[in-house]
Amino acid sequence: MTPEEFRAAAHELVDWIADRRAAVESRPVRPAVEPGDIVAALPAEPPTEPVGARQVLRDLDQIVAPGITEVQHPMHFGWFPSNASLSSVLGDFASSGLGSLGISWESSPALTEVEEVVVDWLRQLTGLDDGWHGVIQDTASTACLVAMLAARERATDHRQTTTGLGGLEHPLCVYTTAEAHSSVRKSALLAGFGADFIRLIDVDPWTRDMKADALAAAMAADRDAGRRPTIVVASAGSTGTTAFDPIGEIVAAADVHGAWVHVDAAMAGSALVLPEKRELFAGVEGADSLSWNPHKWFGTILDCSLLYLRDPDHLIRVMSTNPSYLRSTAGGEATQYRDWGIPLGRRFRALKLWYQLRIDGIESIRSRLRRDLDNAQWLAEQFRDLPDWEVIAPVRLQTVCLRHTPSGLSGEALDDHTLSWVRAINTSGSAFLSPSVLDDRWMVRVSVGVESTERHHLEQLIELMQSAVAA
Numbered sequence: 001m002t003p004e005e006f007r008a009a010a011h012e013l014v015d016w017i018a019d020r021r022a023a024v025e026s027r028p029v030r031p032a033v034e035p036g037d038i039v040a041a042l043p044a045e046p047p048t049e050p051v052g053a054r055q056v057l058r059d060l061d062q063i064v065a066p067g068i069t070e071v072q073h074p075m076h077f078g079w080f081p082s083n084a085s086l087s088s089v090l091g092d093f094a095s096s097g098l099g100s101l102g103i104s105w106e107s108s109p110a111l112t113e114v115e116e117v118v119v120d121w122l123r124q125l126t127g128l129d130d131g132w133h134g135v136i137q138d139t140a141s142t143a144c145l146v147a148m149l150a151a152r153e154r155a156t157d158h159r160q161t162t163t164g165l166g167g168l169e170h171p172l173c174v175y176t177t178a179e180a181h182s183s184v185r186k187s188a189l190l191a192g193f194g195a196d197f198i199r200l201i202d203v204d205p206w207t208r209d210m211k212a213d214a215l216a217a218a219m220a221a222d223r224d225a226g227r228r229p230t231i232v233v234a235s236a237g238s239t240g241t242t243a244f245d246p247i248g249e250i251v252a253a254a255d256v257h258g259a260w261v262h263v264d265a266a267m268a269g270s271a272l273v274l275p276e277k278r279e280l281f282a283g284v285e286g287a288d289s290l291s292w293n294p295h296k297w298f299g300t301i302l303d304c305s306l307l308y309l310r311d312p313d314h315l316i317r318v319m320s321t322n323p324s325y326l327r328s329t330a331g332g333e334a335t336q337y338r339d340w341g342i343p344l345g346r347r348f349r350a351l352k353l354w355y356q357l358r359i360d361g362i363e364s365i366r367s368r369l370r371r372d373l374d375n376a377q378w379l380a381e382q383f384r385d386l387p388d389w390e391v392i393a394p395v396r397l398q399t400v401c402l403r404h405t406p407s408g409l410s411g412e413a414l415d416d417h418t419l420s421w422v423r424a425i426n427t428s429g430s431a432f433l434s435p436s437v438l439d440d441r442w443m444v445r446v447s448v449g450v451e452s453t454e455r456h457h458l459e460q461l462i463e464l465m466q467s468a469v470a471a
């Protein structure tokens with residue numbers, strides 16, 4: 001494709017994207033497709049003859065796009081907001097169009113240095129002190145794995161360079177709660193800690209926040225038994241119910257053992273840009289690492305996860321490799337982000353944040369988040385006043401956890417009722433909600449926060465839910 005052909009095809013594609021975004025509300029939130037439908041609509045054999053870009057766009061429009069769940073739809077309340085603000089989409093285009101390669105500072109100096117600048121802008125906007133050093137990772141899952149590996153090597157004085165875990169007399173222990181995201185357990189397993197040494201600390205029965213005294217007791221018991229407390233992963237805004245583990249008390253308990261504290265604020269970290277919400281994260285300055293996803297509520301198109309570290313030099317020692325072809329002819333001062341994570345080749349992700357922050361401006365992002373916080377409180381109020389509805393967890397930010405419990409229903413019959421009304425709404429395409437398990441029973445999470453969701457969409461949702469439970 002020549003640059004001129006690209007110019008024509010790209011204009012058409014951009015028009016198509018803008019039209020789709022403008023009309024998002026006219027489509028169902030969840031597509032009416034069954035597993036295998038899209039595979040069946042595509043040729044099984046690879047294409048042999050080229051077709052024009054217009055034909056590809058037509059197939060995108062008719063085969064591919066009808067098969068996506070419209071998470072930009074204002075009636076999408078599932079999982080978490082996965083906002084893809086159009087300003088950040090421009091940054092993604094720019095990143096692709098530049099076609100640069102991030103394997104070292106030298107392979108694209110601006111890729112590294114724009115990233116250094118924007119992660120520091122975000123540090124300032126989230127009220128973190130200047131002792132934090134940031135890097136963009138693909139996802140919070142990767143950020144958690146990176147933190148686990150750094151903690152493991154700190155606790156073992158870099159055993160990776162000799163015997164690895166095979167040479168340890170003292171098993172290494174990980175502490176988190178049952179509310180933590182599944183990626184925490186996955187990271188612990190991948191980092192070699194072993195399921196037997198993952199401790200799920202008790203939580204408060206209402207807030208689901210970790211009990212710091214139970215953490216301290218569990219760590220002491222492990223130490224007394226000859227094990228090594230190595231890392232605590234604190235959830236700052238758990239996925240299920242937005243539980244906030246008490247970071248300050250966790251840091252104090254971890255310090256006794258020299259254990260690493262990683263704060264997983266993947267979803268809720270967006271609220272750090274709101275000064276009035278920072279008390280939820282009190283004590284974060286004492287942690288070793290913190291990650292949050294601009295690619296959720298904040299609105300940067302996937303993928304863009306920020307990882308901040310207190311001691312990047314330690315991480316660099318764990319991650320660094322220095323083969324001859326990567327040795328730089330530049331001075332030793334340049335940041336080599338390949339040594340801050342797992343992949344060698346990195347995209348120019350910083351442009352997404354650079355575009356979004358400059359075009360939308362932080363104040364408009366802040367007011368959108370505040371709108372969502374108000375909307376979630378308002379929604380919870382409505383359900384508290386409606387008969388047979390229960391708000392079953394505190395509304396810390398923008399997620400409301402609900403159960404409809406008509407009298408006489410309990411146990412499995414209640415589960416059947418919950419799953420059937422939520423399924424009715426989801427398959428209708430008029431809205432999308434995520435069922436989730438809390439205290440061994442199904443409940444429904446309403447995750448408010450899509451960029452286009454306004455109060456009237458919540459009014460519409462209440463009507464849908466009321467008629468679904470009545471049916």
Ligand SMILES: *Cc1c(COP(=O)(O)O)cnc(C)c1O
Binds near residue numbers: 183235239305
């Ligand atoms: C969404 C989420 C994750 C996982 O985020 P990815 O970027 O998809 O890996 C981890 N932790 C919490 C609390 C989350 O909400």
